[in-house]
Every structure is written in C-alpha cells, then in structure tokens.
Amino acid sequence: MARVAPSLPAMNSHTSPAIELRGTSKTFRTPSGALHTAVRDLDLVVGRGEFVAVVGPTGCGKSTTLTLVSGLEEPTEGEVLVAGEPVRGIGDRIGFVFQQDAVFPWRTVLSNVMAGPRFRGAAKAEARQRAREWLARVGLAAFEDRYPHQLSGGQRKRVALAATFVNDPEILLMDEPFSALDVQTRALMSDELLELWSGTGASVVFVTHDLEESIALADKVVVMTAGPATVKEVFAIDLPRPRKVESVRLEPRFIEIYREIWSSLGEEVRITRERGATDAA
Numbered sequence: 001m002a003r004v005a006p007s008l009p010a011m012n013s014h015t016s017p018a019i020e021l022r023g024t025s026k027t028f029r030t031p032s033g034a035l036h037t038a039v040r041d042l043d044l045v046v047g048r049g050e051f052v053a054v055v056g057p058t059g060c061g062k063s064t065t066l067t068l069v070s071g072l073e074e075p076t077e078g079e080v081l082v083a084g085e086p087v088r089g090i091g092d093r094i095g096f097v098f099q100q101d102a103v104f105p106w107r108t109v110l111s112n113v114m115a116g117p118r119f120r121g122a123a124k125a126e127a128r129q130r131a132r133e134w135l136a137r138v139g140l141a142a143f144e145d146r147y148p149h150q151l152s153g154g155q156r157k158r159v160a161l162a163a164t165f166v167n168d169p170e171i172l173l174m175d176e177p178f179s180a181l182d183v184q185t186r187a188l189m190s191d192e193l194l195e196l197w198s199g200t201g202a203s204v205v206f207v208t209h210d211l212e213e214s215i216a217l218a219d220k221v222v223v224m225t226a227g228p229a230t231v232k233e234v235f236a237i238d239l240p241r242p243r244k245v246e247s248v249r250l251e252p253r254f255i256e257i258y259r260e261i262w263s264s265l266g267e268e269v270r271i272t273r274e275r276g277a278t279d280a281a
C-alpha cells in the first residue's frame, strides 16, 4: 500500500487543494491559566473531492484540527488554507456534521432542511423544493411534517445529512458523526453517506475513533500521533468504489490495510494509555 507524504508542494490558486494546513499549531490557555498545545506543527493536504479520514488516540487533537479548518478557532502558528486562501472566520462553503445532531427541535423535518438555504437567501419555494429533493434522497419524504423527537436516531442523522448537503458544501467536516448510533444503523449510514457524497464533488474530513469505519469510507487515512496532534503517517486506501461497508471489510485487502494502519495507530494508542496510567498514579 502506498504511504503518501503528509504534505505536497504549494500550488497556484486554480489547482490549490481544498484544504491545506502548513506547520499549524494550536495552543489553548486552560481555565487554570496553563498553556496546552493541542495541535503541533501539523501538515495536511486534502485534495478537491477527496475523502480523508483522520484517526488518532483519544484527546490527541482531532476535533481541534477540524475547528481550525472551520474557522471556529485560529491557529497559534502556521497556516490554514481553504481553496488556497487563508481561513478567516466561518465560511458558508463548509458543512458540519457532529455526533450530536445539529437540528432545531422545535422545527419540523422539512423546516430544518429548509433552514440553510433560507439563511443563505433562497426564496421559500426554492428552499422547500431543494429540501424535499434531499429528504427524498435520504428516504425521509414521508416524514417531512415530523419533529426531530418523533424520529429514530438514524432518521435524525439522515435529517442532519440532508440539512448539510442541501447547502451544496464544498467541504464537509464530520466529527464522529455516527458514533452514537447502533452498529447496524452506523453501517447503513456510512453507505448512505458514500452514496450522497459521490454525486457532490465535496471534499470531506471525517474524524473517527473507528479504524474500520475510516478505511471503509476514505481515500486516505491520516494517523495522528498521541497529543499534541501532528500527522504521523498517511495511508492511501486503494479499495475500489463504489463500496458497501459491510462487505468491503471482509475483503482480504481490507484486512491487510487494517493491519498495516493499526501497527502505526496502535503505538500511539499505547502511548496515550500509558500517559493516562501515569497521570492517574
């Protein structure tokens, strides 16, 4: 399997990657006043239309990396570029899906999915039409008048996906989006995500604890070090698409890839566990 270099040379604005982090660090001041470095000297390139999964031990700085790309946080050092431009504030070409569904509990399903286009200035009829198209794609056409609490966890996740894709994001940032779902629903949602994404050309950064999930979904798996996060290794996933997660993970090639990445990731997980044991002592 090809191990890819973590960074590529800078390109001009027409060919620039979707996302680029160059020597990026982020240090927080904790409530006690101490400084805590969450991300250190991180180089990462996400190509246009590429699906990149980020795995790393708990607390290493994966979510912080996403918040830097989103513009929610600024780097302490280094650069974060989206489409070749430095990130300034939260841009509307970025969509987010988190573990908790970002839905409005007091709005119906249809109204939730219409909210993004309306916020971006679409007329009501147009927003309604686009929302209905996406609800049909996620299999929720018959549920448009329900409220989020009247849906299952998987259905709520579909609403969140429709509400994100309806805005046509160029970049999709996903932070453990399926980790609260049961195993079967999780596999189903992964398949649906791949199907929805395949027609969009969006670039995805998908943070997960689950190495199987990352391999099944991604073009590239980025292994982070024990915190502070920096890129340890990048693995190109040469499994053909379209993929179905339940069947692809049984393929010999998948198992080979899993072993190879785990030998890199497992070491970082062990370091994190040992630190935890020392801290607790």
Ligand SMILES: Nc1ncnc2c1ncn2[C@@H]1O[C@H](COP(=O)(O)OP(=O)(O)OP(=O)(O)O)[C@@H](O)[C@H]1O
Pocket: 028, 029, 030, 036, 037, 038, 056, 057, 058, 059, 060, 061, 062, 063, 064, 065, 227
């Ligand atoms: N706003 C903040 N202020 C202070 N420390 C922070 C802040 N945000 C994150 N951290 C710290 O930075 C480190 C990295 O956190 P982050 O949430 O990015 O890790 P993660 O890899 O996403 O974790 P997990 O896998 O457990 O979700 C942690 O030690 C966390 O406590």
